[in-house]
Amino acid sequence: MINIGVIGCGQWGPNHIRNFSSMEEVRVLMCADLNRDRLKAMKQQFRTIHPTNRFQEILNHPRIQAVVVATPTATHFNLVKAALMANKDVLCEKPLCLDERQAKELIRLAQKKKRILMVGHVFLYNAGIQKLKELIQKKSFGRIYYLHSERTNLGPFRQDVNAVWDLAAHDVSIFNYLLNAEPIEVSARGGIYLQKKIEDVAFISLVYPKNILVSIHVSWLDPRKVRQITVVGDKHMLMWDDLDQTGPVKIYDRQVVQKYYYETFGEFQLLAKEGTITIPKVNLSEPLKAQANAFIAAVRKRKSPLSDGRSGLSVVRILKAVQKSLAKRGVPVRLQ
Ligand SMILES: NC(=O)c1ccc[n+]([C@@H]2O[C@H](COP(=O)([O-])OP(=O)(O)OC[C@H]3O[C@@H](n4cnc5c(N)ncnc54)[C@H](O)[C@@H]3O)[C@@H](O)[C@H]2O)c1
Structure with a gap:
């Protein structure tokens, strides 16, 4: 079983929760958002999910192996960095971040921590x-x-x-x-x-x-x-x-x-x-479902996905x- 946490439940995050929730041997245990109304809506839509307004709770959860970051672009770098530091595999929405140096830092960190870093270049x-x-x-x-x-x-x-x-x-x-x-x-x-x-x-x-x-x-x-x-x-x-x-x-x-x-x-x-x-x-x-499948396959096989950190860096x-x-x-x- 692969347990997932989704950070960011605005317009796009719920699509990730829906797709990962429909997969076998995958469970979305938690979701985080700063907006309490969004968390209420997530609880109503996905009954078994545990919502929180502190993303750190997801990162501290010992059974959550992988994290999806679906927040505004300017927040990606800090959230992805924190998730990698917490030894989570990460699927970050596009674009990876706003700066080349930040993208390189995330790639290096993922390598050092032996974590999967995937960017949501869904097309x-x-x-x-x-x-x-x-x-x-x-x-x-x-x-x-x-x-x-x-x-x-x-x-x-x-x-x-x-x-x-x-x-x-x-x-x-x-x-x-x-x-x-x-x-x-x-x-x-x-x-x-x-x-x-x-x-x-x-x-x-x-x-x-x-x-x-x-x-x-x-x-x-x-x-x-x-x-x-x-x-x-x-x-x-x-x-x-x-x-x-x-x-x-x-x-x-x-x-x-x-x-x-x-x-x-x-x-x-x-x-x-x-x-x-x-x-x-x-x-x-x-x-998005095919992308979710590719992420889970990368997590299971410990193999870089097609849209890895390097392709994210190139786009940035x-x-x-x-x-x-x-x-x-x-x-x-x-x-x-
Ligand atoms: N692949 C696609 O086709 C596609 C489509 C839409 C959006 N996106 C990407 O998804 C990401 C999110 O877009 P959106 O349209 O859902 O934006 P949005 O503004 O609707 O939602 C973002 C959510 O993140 C929350 N948030 C911000 N900072 C947070 C934090 N520190 N901790 C927890 N929650 C936090 C906000 O409260 C908000 O609810 C963006 O990177 C965007 O580029 C991709």
Whole structure:
């Protein structure tokens, strides 16, 4: 039996409690929040859980082996550090923290204490994103030219971090995973409309190795909920649409071919080659549940999960660079 404690029972924490509670040989013994109304609501929803307003009670509990941190981002570092110091395995919500040095400290601490440190980059456990990865990895897919994503909605609005740290954290984790690389340069422009000093919208450009260009548009001030990624390659093109009922992934067998006119050597024409659109089968499941399963597997096997501390650090480093570029109104920022 693996006993869990969840710190943070706001909008997202209860989803963790629900998923872990539904798993075999896993029990959510305790949950913590500073807000007593949230604790009351948790007790009503999950009858057997023991709520507390002091997270330290979870860390002191001898039978709790693993902790989920689902509090606002600025609190992650201190809570994760305290949990690791208390010898707990940790699943921390994205982004891991707000600073590279803090992320490195957490990774070192987890190593020293031989604890699992996982970051909730939930889209890496999304079956549609995994299908994209599978398709891109095939030799027959050919070369990737560029990718772009759109992640928009009207709300929910955050007051602790901007739309980059809240929303683009997902896209950056996805692109790092799909391309198995990190960008070498970023630039971004953002717009502040609803609150002081907090960007509601951002247009981000990233340059990955092999000259692969990535564009990310995030906004919580948009009329439509969109969760889409397009991958453009020389032989195939892919679309991922998380909200598409017919299937989240579409393979467009379309490409551009160069037709040479041999009589006038050197001249050629670019022709669009049409092909079929295929919707591959994707076994859909709740990504947060798949993430919970991956965490429990890591805890049981003592093996690093896909979204480990290092991938969390990488996202933090990139978001920091994006933030720097935002502050300089789009000036490109190089990453080491
Ligand atoms: N993976 C996803 O798709 C996804 C979706 C939503 C939120 N999140 C992440 O989850 C985290 C929480 O987001 P949310 O929307 O639930 O925020 P929220 O503000 O609704 O809830 C946070 C809760 O944490 C509590 N809290 C703050 N400090 C605490 C402390 N020291 N001890 C105990 N409780 C404390 C607050 O009282 C609040 O109830 C954030 O990191 C966010 O980025 C991830």
